[in-house]
Amino acid sequence: MELPKDPFMLLSVVNMKLRDGYSGLDALCDDLNLNRKELEEKLLAAGFGYNEELNQFR
Numbered sequence: 001m002e003l004p005k006d007p008f009m010l011l012s013v014v015n016m017k018l019r020d021g022y023s024g025l026d027a028l029c030d031d032l033n034l035n036r037k038e039l040e041e042k043l044l045a046a047g048f049g050y051n052e053e054l055n056q057f058r
Contacts, residue, residue: 001032003039007046014039015056025050 004010014028022028029036040050048057 001034003034007043007048011043011046011048011057014043018055022055024052024055 004013017028017032018025022031025036025040028034029039043049043057050057
């Protein structure tokens, strides 16, 4: 899956997918064939970290 380059659009898409269809970040990354570390680094660079309890980036 091609994800948006813009970090705010990326945040929106990832959080929507987590909310609507995945129990956690590992499940999303496995299903969409994404590198979890790279995804987290991109969002962390924009100031967003993954919260497992909420299953979203904040």
